[in-house]
Amino acid sequence: MRPDYPLKTERLLLRPFEERDLDDFFAYRARPDVQRYLFTEVPDRAACAELLARRMTEDELTEEGQRLALAVYWPEARRVVGDVVLKWLSETDRQGEIGYGFNPEFQGKGLATEAAGAMLKLGFEGLGLHRIIAQCDPRNEPSWRLMERLGMRREAHFRDFGILKGEWGDLYVYAMLAEEYRTLK
Ligand SMILES: CC(C)(COP(=O)(O)OP(=O)(O)OC[C@H]1O[C@@H](n2cnc3c(N)ncnc32)[C@H](O)[C@@H]1OP(=O)(O)O)[C@@H](O)C(=O)NCCC(=O)NCCS
Numbered sequence: 366m367r368p369d370y371p372l373k374t375e376r377l378l379l380r381p382f383e384e385r386d387l388d389d390f391f392a393y394r395a396r397p398d399v400q401r402y403l404f405t406e407v408p409d410r411a412a413c414a415e416l417l418a419r420r421m422t423e424d425e426l427t428e429e430g431q432r433l434a435l436a437v438y439w440p441e442a443r444r445v446v447g448d449v450v451l452k453w454l455s456e457t458d459r460q461g462e463i464g465y466g467f468n469p470e471f472q473g474k475g476l477a478t479e480a481a482g483a484m485l486k487l488g489f490e491g492l493g494l495h496r497i498i499a500q501c502d503p504r505n506e507p508s509w510r511l512m513e514r515l516g517m518r519r520e521a522h523f524r525d526f527g528i529l530k531g532e533w534g535d536l537y538v539y540a541m542l543a544e545e546y547r548t549l550k
Pocket of ligand 1: 398399400402403465466467468471472473474475476477478479500501502505507508510511
């Protein structure tokens with residue numbers, strides 16, 4: 366599946382990353398507050414460039430295990446303000462996962478919910494998924510609040526799921542089924 370880019374939402378354009386997005390990408394991806402609950406370390410500009418190059422290739426889904434990683438462009442600010450991801454976890458069981466990261470300068474406006482909602486739509490309507498999950502550390506309240514705004518249900522709370530930035534971290538798993546998506550719509 367390769368969506369017809371750009372995907373349009375009320376306020377945003379979602380499209381594959383481009384080389385010229387590096388400044389916008391680096392501006393948030395390398396911030397310690399954005400990295401706080403991610404299992405990766407704070408990247409320098411060179412690492413961000415490598416990450417961006419990988420993301421530029423993640424613009425279609427042809428087999429399970431792949432991800433769509435899209436830049437979220439906000440025309441009002443004329444820049445990329447964040448990114449959203451849709452991972453195809455299983456073809457047989459029609460499972461997927463969404464993820465997101467936004468520049469704190471542009472948080473608190475509902476933009477992340479809008480962009481993540483577009484990924485749910487793509488997963489359910491475009492890819493025909495049966496179930497889509499999202500995961501976060503319970504301390505990452507903005508993240509699970511976003512999942513709840515989308516209508517996802519908390520399904521699990523795993524204790525000491527992994528070592529996050531040198532200490533044990535728990536994990537929330539949220540999910541939505543296709544039938545729940547249709548009802549919410
Ligand atoms: C997770 C993350 C994307 C959430 O960002 P966010 O700005 O809180 O989410 P939204 O863009 O949906 O904005 C929601 C907020 O805007 C408010 N808002 C304002 N206008 C709104 C609108 N039109 N529609 C919806 N919400 C709106 C909401 O009330 C909410 O504020 P609240 O939490 O104080 O109630 C952000 O915290 C982030 O990028 N974190 C770092 C990376 C990360 O941890 N990613 C997740 C890993 S699991």
